[in-house]
Amino acid sequence: MAAEVYHQAIGTLQSHSELNSFNHHQKLRNNLVRLATKDFISSNGLSRRGNSHSGQRKCSVIRSLASQTSVVDPVSSSPSRSTNRDTYKKSNEASLILIRHGESLWNEKNLFTGCVDVPLSKKGIDEAIEAGKRISNIPVDVIFTSALIRAQMTAMLAMTQHRCMKVPIIMHNENEQARSWSQVFSEDTKKQSIPVIAAWQLNERMYGELQGLNKQETADRYGKEQVHEWRRSYDIPPPNGESLEMCAQRAVAYFRDQIEPQLQSGKNVMIAAHGNSLRSIIMYLDKLTSQEVISLELSTGIPMLYIFKEGTFIRRGSPIGPSEAGVYAYTKRLALYRQKLDEMFQ
């Protein structure tokens, strides 16, 4: 059984070239073997429990899932004191989904975009919806996005596919009036909502005087090597723009100050952001060197799953589809969450 799970999970990772170009397979193999032997719930165990549920139990499942919802008080990082915690909450772990926005209208035109606020293309919209299907069984309690519309569209479109059917709501904390005017006065409605926190710190790196220029024309004009250095070196910024190192300073500081406390308190987090702000965060999560991060490329609209457990981040690749068995073999907590969704909707 352990070997079967191991191969399933490795298959998931290897069939995706989205997070490519550097080799963590040895580390992954070790982690996966450990998980396969320790954490896998057999399908027999799951179906036995599933069969025993009465209608009454179903209602309590729905209530307990609702109790997992972040209330619309996302910045509170203290763990809830509720005694009605689900098993998967008690396991002291949380899911972290990272997703680069779907293709934007400027990706389509091959223009340097940076902090220019461009919406998704038609293909990007489809990618975001497809990404949502892939994560539709993975718990999400709070969403962080950049301040840019392409990341926000991606998060919102992805959540239209989520089986929890909760409503993502953008938090307006920019001033007291915005906070006050966007209050929700029903506890039940809050429980059926997922707070979405937009932060400029998660924006794409500022591309300086390259913003709006065509990438190919810029390479023709300044030379391929110069443009590659601007695009992919770690500490050399494009003219009047940010280097990846500068982008990482603000993105990782935000992740550590605002997002990690949420994970520590057991909240499941999704981050919808950008190629370079996410490369920075992945560098931190996977402890990549500045040499390793420069060859890391992220495709648009591909969700990547991490498990946060006992203070460490375990990379779990990208779920291929909502019912892909391998993903739910990663931890009992994920398997249980999916089982509850299945029970709610059967």
Ligand SMILES: O=C(O)[C@@H](CO)OP(=O)(O)O
């Ligand atoms: O144009 C941009 O803002 C980024 C991401 O699309 O480009 P690059 O691939 O050079 O990081």
